Amino acid sequence: MDRLLFLLAAGLARGAVLALFALSLVIVWRAARVVNFAQAAMAAAAVYAAFHATAATGSYWIGLATGLAAGALLGAAVERGLMRRLPAHAPLPGIIVAIGLVMVLQAGLAIAFGPEHRPMHPPFSQRPFVIGGVPLLSPYDLFTLGAAAAVMAALALLFNRTPLGLRLRAAAFAPETARLAGVRVPRMVALGWALSAAAAALAALLLVPTELGLNPHAVDLLFVNAFAVAVIGGLDSPAGALLAGIGTGLLVSLVTGYASASAAPLAVLALMTLVLLVRPGGLLAAKEARTA
Amino acid sequence: MTPSPPRLAVSGLEVAFGGLTALDGVSFDVRPGETVALIGPNGAGKTTAFNAICGLVKPRKGTVHIDGRPAPARTTRLLAAGVARTLQGLGLFDRLTVLDNVRAPLIALRDRDADAKARTVLDDLGLTGLADRPAGALPYPERKRVALARALAPRPRLLLLDEPAGGLGPADIDALAETVDRLDCAVLLVEHHVDFVMRTADRIVVLDFGRVIATGTPDEVRDDPAVEAAYLGVEAAA
Numbered sequence: 001m002d003r004l005l006f007l008l009a010a011g012l013a014r015g016a017v018l019a020l021f022a023l024s025l026v027i028v029w030r031a032a033r034v035v036n037f038a039q040a041a042m043a044a045a046a047v048y049a050a051f052h053a054t055a056a057t058g059s060y061w062i063g064l065a066t067g068l069a070a071g072a073l074l075g076a077a078v079e080r081g082l083m084r085r086l087p088a089h090a091p092l093p094g095i096i097v098a099i100g101l102v103m104v105l106q107a108g109l110a111i112a113f114g115p116e117h118r119p120m121h122p123p124f125s126q127r128p129f130v131i132g133g134v135p136l137l138s139p140y141d142l143f144t145l146g147a148a149a150a151v152m153a154a155l156a157l158l159f160n161r162t163p164l165g166l167r168l169r170a171a172a173f174a175p176e177t178a179r180l181a182g183v184r185v186p187r188m189v190a191l192g193w194a195l196s197a198a199a200a201a202l203a204a205l206l207l208v209p210t211e212l213g214l215n216p217h218a219v220d221l222l223f224v225n226a227f228a229v230a231v232i233g234g235l236d237s238p239a240g241a242l243l244a245g246i247g248t249g250l251l252v253s254l255v256t257g258y259a260s261a262s263a264a265p266l267a268v269l270a271l272m273t274l275v276l277l278v279r280p281g282g283l284l285a286a287k288e289a290r291t292a
Numbered sequence: 293m294t295p296s297p298p299r300l301a302v303s304g305l306e307v308a309f310g311g312l313t314a315l316d317g318v319s320f321d322v323r324p325g326e327t328v329a330l331i332g333p334n335g336a337g338k339t340t341a342f343n344a345i346c347g348l349v350k351p352r353k354g355t356v357h358i359d360g361r362p363a364p365a366r367t368t369r370l371l372a373a374g375v376a377r378t379l380q381g382l383g384l385f386d387r388l389t390v391l392d393n394v395r396a397p398l399i400a401l402r403d404r405d406a407d408a409k410a411r412t413v414l415d416d417l418g419l420t421g422l423a424d425r426p427a428g429a430l431p432y433p434e435r436k437r438v439a440l441a442r443a444l445a446p447r448p449r450l451l452l453l454d455e456p457a458g459g460l461g462p463a464d465i466d467a468l469a470e471t472v473d474r475l476d477c478a479v480l481l482v483e484h485h486v487d488f489v490m491r492t493a494d495r496i497v498v499l500d501f502g503r504v505i506a507t508g509t510p511d512e513v514r515d516d517p518a519v520e521a522a523y524l525g526v527e528a529a530a
């Protein structure tokens with residue numbers, strides 16, 4: 001029972017990071033109809049920016065802000081410099097360019113900073129609070145949960161409750177109509193990429209201190225799991241990403257705790273297969289938009 | 293005294309898609325307050341004319357003026373120039389609510405009263421009860437009305453309607469004709485429904501194979517042999 005509580009608590013923190021990264025994939029998908037396979041490499045680059053800002057100033061928070069800004073800038077730059085130039089309405093070029101970008105970014109990071117793992121220190125202790133003899137969440141876990149939840153809530157408000165959000169959604173759902181309605185669609189798409197890449201950078205920034213450390217591939221596994229989460233949730237659905245993220249986080253934690261860490265990827269794969277068999281569009285997939 | 297310029301002046305418009313000439317020297321005007329119908333067989337170039345006016349396709353030759361000024365090259369600036377349009381295929385934001393669909397152009401124009409203005413238009417078109425429903429979930433006639441509401445929301449000086457009566461039943465067409473009659477902005481519409489055109493249009497421009505083959509009042513156009521020939525698919529007698 002104690003063990004179960006501990007694993008559930010750990011799964012919650014892991015799930016929040018997964019949900020945030022999956023949400024970042026959902027945001028680009030909605031803005032540009034591409035699965036951004038370069039999201040992990042872009043996030044790793046942003047974390048390097050954070051790492052060096054922290055090293056230079058000694059402040060975790062300056063590093064965090066630098067990482068988010070670097071993520072947003074990189075997202076906008078990738079959209080403006082690469083994705084915008086691709087033919088519309090064909091999914092393949094976007095995927096190929098994203099994969100090419102992964103190779104360039106990861107090789108570039110390895111050349112610039114070396115392939116070794118650089119430890120990153122969390123701003124709060126990772127020693128769990130012990131409640132009733134059960135070690136539960138650590139202060140850093142709470143920070144992770146709080147930061148992920150706050151950013152997801154802010155993004156939900158931005159998209160659903162603000163005029164800018166309406167323009168972002170209009171541009172994503174029906175670009176031509178949006179243009180006729182006066183929405184500067186390319187600007188909205190670039191902004192979508194920036195928001196998405198910043199969210200992914202935050203997820204990576206929260207994750208890396210709990211793992212081996214920073215290297216060009218430090219975010220790869222997070223991407224793989226988050227991609228599964230986004231697909232489970234419905235790829236198009238922010239709420240689906242949240243739900244599937246928490247669910248998958250709990251699942252991974254339980255499987256790791258009761259079976260073994262190497263069984264976790266299989267469990268995620270099994271969950272994804274199961275969900276897709278029952279609901280091929282994902283848990284919260286929208287009905288296919290009419291195109292009459 | 294110089295007369296005020298027409299609301300919309302299309303002059304010598306030529307549009308080609310590869311080897312296909314979709315518009316071949318098309319000229320016509322729409323004056324303030326006037327409703328002009330653009331008619332012609334399928335493929336005549338009506339939608340293309342709309343697209344050229346909106347900057348969605350680039351004409352090879354010719355000009356489009358709005359209130360005497362060149363139409364903005366950018367589609368997104370068109371609304372600010374007072375021109376709104378519906379699309380032949382509805383073009384609603386299916387997943388946004390009816391209210392958000394209608395607010396979108398107002399918000400793009402940075403209108404402070406977006407909410408109030410949108411609700412007024414919904415009221416006018418009898419859509420108030422549907423404001424919070426996703427547009428894609430509504431029956432076709434209601435979606436058609438949402439598309440019209442969205443075009444009307446920014447109070448355009450020129451309204452372009454592409455087949456507004458298409459797919460509607462007699463009762464809805466009647467209501468639509470009443471709405472169009474009530475509008476005080478200039479209207480350019482493309483429509484196949486003959487009664488609707490006869491009832492709403494002050495003037496008709498007939499296109500065939502990308503050329504204007506007749507212009508006139510509904511009565512004049514109805515009696516024009518070239519128009520009849522075009523609609524029957526017969527070569528118009530030279």
Ligand SMILES: Nc1ncnc2c1ncn2[C@@H]1O[C@H](COP(=O)(O)OP(=O)(O)O)[C@@H](O)[C@H]1O
Nearest residue numbers: 309312314332333334335336337338339340341
């Ligand atoms: N984007 C396009 N690319 C190629 N051909 C087009 C395109 N749009 C229209 N056309 C062609 O131009 C001609 C006029 O089309 P359109 O303006 O849609 O006619 P209408 O609206 O009068 O039925 C047709 O032959 C059509 O096939």
Ligand SMILES: [Mg+2]
Nearest residue numbers: 338339340380
């Ligand atoms: Mg047409």
